[in-house]
Amino acid sequence: MNTQIKTILEQFKGQRVLVIGDFILDVYLDGNCDRLAPEFNVPVLDITSQQYCLGGAANVAANLHALGSHVCYMSVLGQDHNAKIAIELLKEKGIDSICLHFTTLSPTLSKTRLSKDEQLLYRFDVGKKMELDQTVMDGFLKDLQKAYYNYDAVYIADYEKGTINHQVIHLLQEMQEKCFKPIAIDAKQYDKYKQLYPLIIKPNHQEALQILKEEPMEDRVEQAMGWSKSMHDLSNAKIVAFTLDSDGVVISRKDHPLFHYKVSNIKAQNVSGAGDTFLSAFLLAHISGATDADAVQIASIAASVSIQKKITASCSASELLFALLTQKGKILDAGSVAPCFSHILAEHKKVVFTNGCFDIFHSGHIQYLQQARSLGDILVVGINTDESVQRLKGPHRPVNTLEDRMEVLKGLSCIDYIIPFGTIGNDTPIDLIASIHPAIYVKGEDYKDEHLPEASLLESLGIEIIFLPYVPHQSTTKIIARVQKNDQVKLKKIS
Template sequence: MERDIINKLNNFKDKHILVIGDFILDAYVDTQCERLAPEASVPVLDITKTTYSLGGAANVAYNLEKLGSKVSLLTVLGQDDNSKKAIQLFKSNPQKSLYLHFSAEDQTLCKTRIHKDGQLLYRLDEGKHLTLENDQMDLFLKDLRELYLKCDAVYIADYNKGAIHYKVIDLLEELKSMVYKPIVIDSKNYLQYRNIQPCIIKPNYKEALELTHEKAHNDRIKQAPYLTDKLMEISKAKLVALTLDKDGVYVSRRNGSQFHIETCQVEVQNSSGAGDIFLSTLLLNHLVEIDDINAAKIACQAASIGIQKEATAHCTWEELKASLIQESGKVIINSENLAELVKIKGQDKTVVLTTGCFDIFHSGHATFLKQAKEQGDILIVGINIDESIARLKGPDRPVNTLMDRMEVLKALSYIDYIVPFGDQDDTPISLIKTIKPHVFVKGEDYQSTVTPEKKTLMSLGIKQVFIPLVPHQSTTKIINRVQGNTINLKKIG
């Protein structure tokens, strides 16, 4: 992905999101089964571990924080043991600004998932709906009015559990008419929000069918444009992101573009919260002015990162940025992108840089690079582009093109990243200044030479290591041997 788009992710930290919605406490119970109960001949599940995490609107706030933004959470809890557990979790994660209101009679919503050997067996739900007394509702609305004026956007997480009262919707409509703020909505009933005219809504396929009263279609992607048009009519939303599970996401903008984004095929550990990641990332992308297509791609990438984790899914800013930079694999074309990736992934690790042409790859190269890797944890290979080699070695070089040479290096397991250089300067000086490795490796034949980069290495405090070369192995010698031999080719057959 282009660097200017990736750089816009840095602006996530400047955005303040108000999250309003239903709080859910997620409980995960790991069990094992080794016997049957004698009284009923049913399996006995022995609990091995129980963990709790913030779900619902709190998980949305958690994901927005992990993506780097400031967050205020306005939600409702009961007055029970699950409420106490929730407050303890909030205390252990104090970054967000909390505005908690309490229902006098109702239970805090809790979803308990029981697993055996990683397989979900049952889900047990506590609590159905929370209501606030009139005085508590007045305080809730007072907080909403004050927080709205301070935030950059509003995220409504409506699970139809009571936090989003009709008075909340009416007040948002009033506030938006006075001061525009983007409002994104995740709900099971978008009709009630049509007067707000949301910036983005994110129904899934099942919800879309229920809202539009349509029947399921064998080709969901083909049906998607019709469904999103009807959803825009129902909700008055500016943009609809229709999630289609394994079939990806179909995005439609009112009087604008329509497109389909395929999802990455990854191992799913837990899909709970994937939609929250997607919409959270999509909102932040919108706020930092990333175009719709790239915004949807980035949001899908964030969701794919999240669902590979155990418990409730989440994606951090660092993980997302590193993933976007590294989407092409080992080869990172832009050295500044590589520097950013190394900064994220190279914490507490020794970064090693070496450079060369690596034209006709031979055993000397293989041995040299393997020993270079032994100098640290992350090995980066800077490789001269074709034009640079021609300037250094003469017009008959390189023998192999840059793409062919990089393809060979990609196959080596001990190389972590490859970056081309030499478009303006044939020395590795600019590469060293950009990446700032801990160790710079050269062959021992350079040990007695004052190299162009030596002054830069010393000024930056970078250690230089010289590695012994394999005797009689060099690209030039191989070329000379080939040119010095007469090769007779016989026709076969």
């Protein structure tokens, strides 16, 4: 990750964004089915888990807040039980300012996804569109006028559910003429926002097809590039980001060359809200001074984080930083990456940590590392630097340089991340363990009766230590001796 991107991410914390749009409560029900209802002879789904999540514009607000910005969220709810759940969820997210209005004419909008063994079966919705009487709308407009001038940018999330009508758009236009602010818009129809001259709009492929009344082409990237002029003319947007799922993103600026950003293949757990995450990060990156190229990279990585979660979710600043730092491979820098582990991976994964010199790699190493990986979800390996190995093993070691040793470890599928360590006065992994805070620390059983310098730290942090069986006669020292003595030292074959 380059210094410029890191600087941009740091500036997210100072940004203030006003979010306006439709609230949707996302409900996830999962269960199993092993019987029929006797009265109707239909399958019975026994619910085993139920989760409530912020959807719609509320997910946008959650994303912007999680990325570090200060957020004011404005929307309309019904006067019902789901509204109470919505308020609690918004409070739990810690969103800075929540400005909600309530209508008696409509229920709080919700989408419930019903799954069996995590396989989606049905989605059923409550409410199609929010109905607001003029009294509620007047109060909403009054609060919008107060909030607008206190924020650096505006994000409009219009799902055509009734929160944003012509009165809201007209007021925004009046305020834009007095005090212009960058506006990001995610909507079904962009032409009605034309007079706002938005900074960014984000049509996905399906939405663009419907807006421009076109049929899909086999090459979606080429088709999106052909939409540039039409979409700019229709919306007056400065930047159009065509999101194309696995085909990446096409970024278009009026009178500028288009460019296509490719994305990595990632197994998606849930794509709901991915567009919210993308545009939230894209907007923050731009108002923090990012180029289009840096902004789309940041936004795409943020979206990739969110779709790997099972429910509608946001991408936090720590998760985004970690994803950007680790996108180029397994080898990480202790200073910038290690502190991210305790905030990110430990929340969702069981992290296993071990360390060593791994100088001349042999079958004992492989067996040891495979066993270590089987103990959890993520295996992090600390590896001593060349200078550290010299201090521990003597002036003739290591036989292989740090780069060569890490290259060997990179090729093992059981290893997720590799972090070099070791400084004058401290060749132990104590600092790494403190930063990563793994669930399990692994050593070979030959260390079982020795005093480990990291023992007191492991105990204080509640980290489990597991000693794995020692593979007899398998060691770097014995291999070196064998070479030096012309094969006089024999290695025992592992059965």
